[in-house]
Amino acid sequence: MRLLLIEDDDRIAGPLTEGLGRYGFTVDHVRTGAAGLAGTGHSPDLVLLDLGLPDMDGLDVCRNLRAGSAVPIIMITARGDEADRIVGLELGADDYLAKPFGVRELVARIRAVTRRTSGALSFPAPVRRAAPEAPGPQLLGPLELNRRTRQVRLSGTDVPLTPREFDLLAYLAEDPGTVHSRQQIMDTVWDPHFFGPTKTLDAHVAALRRKLGDPAWITTARGVGFRLTAPGLDAEAGAAG
Numbered sequence: 149m150r151l152l153l154i155e156d157d158d159r160i161a162g163p164l165t166e167g168l169g170r171y172g173f174t175v176d177h178v179r180t181g182a183a184g185l186a187g188t189g190h191s192p193d194l195v196l197l198d199l200g201l202p203d204m205d206g207l208d209v210c211r212n213l214r215a216g217s218a219v220p221i222i223m224i225t226a227r228g229d230e231a232d233r234i235v236g237l238e239l240g241a242d243d244y245l246a247k248p249f250g251v252r253e254l255v256a257r258i259r260a261v262t263r264r265t266s267g268a269l270s271f272p273a274p275v276r277r278a279a280p281e282a283p284g285p286q287l288l289g290p291l292e293l294n295r296r297t298r299q300v301r302l303s304g305t306d307v308p309l310t311p312r313e314f315d316l317l318a319y320l321a322e323d324p325g326t327v328h329s330r331q332q333i334m335d336t337v338w339d340p341h342f343f344g345p346t347k348t349l350d351a352h353v354a355a356l357r358r359k360l361g362d363p364a365w366i367t368t369a370r371g372v373g374f375r376l377t378a379p380g381l382d383a384e385a386g387a388a389g
C-alpha cells in the first residue's frame with residue numbers, strides 16, 4: 149500500500165516514514181502542499197496531510213485534493229484548534245490525528261479509514277456489515293442511492309460524496325425514519341474502537357445536509373442521534389419508497 153506523506157518537518161517525516169515502512173507501507177514523502185498536489189499523480193492509496201505547511205494552508209491542500217480525487221485523506225496536525233479539524237473533515241478529509249501520536253496509532257487509523265473507503269484493499273478483506281441485498285439503487289423520494297456503485301443522485305443529478313459521507317448516508321438510509329443513536333453510527337460507520345470526538349459525526353452530517361441541498365434530509369433527535377427522511381415525505385412514505 150502506497151502512502152503520500154505531505155509534511156515539511158523532517159523530524160516527524162523521517163521516523164514516520166521509517167515506522168510505516170516496518171508495517172509494510174511504501175511512503176512517498178513531500179515537503180510542500182504544491183508537491184503534494186503534484187504527487188497525487190502517482191495515485192497513492194492514502195494521503196497523510198500535515199496542516200501546517202510552508203507554502204499553502206493544509207486545508208487548501210485538502211480541498212484541492214478532494215476536488216480531483218476520492219483518495220482517503222488523514223490530516224495530521226499540531227494545531228489544537230478543533231475548528232481546523234472540523235473544517236478539514238467538512239472539506240472531505242476522512243480522519244485526523246493530533247500530534248504527537250505513535251506509529252501504531254496512525255497505522256490503526258489508516259486501517260480503519262481504508263476498511264471503510266474502498267472495495268479494493270491491500271488489507272485482509274474487511275467484514276463489512278451486510279448491506280441490504282439491493283440489485284438496483286434504493287429510492288427515497290428524489291434521492292437515489294446505489295450501494296453497488298456507491299453513487300448518489302438527487303433528482304437525477306450526481307451528488308459527489310466522500311467515502312465516509314456515502315457510508316453515513318447509506319447507513320441512515322437502511323432504515324429511513326428511524327433514529328440512529330450517535331454511538332450506533334460511530335460504531336458502524338466509523339469504527340467500533342473509534343475514540344475521537346464525535347464532532348466528526350456532526351461535521352459529516354452538516355456536509356451531507358449541504359450536499360443534499362436541504363437540511364431536512366437529516367433531522368437531529370436531540371440528545372439521541374439522527375434520522376434520514378426525504379423532505380416533504382413522512383417517514384412511512386419514505387420507508388415505502
Ligand code: CA
Nearest residue numbers: 156198200201
Ligand atoms: Ca508542519
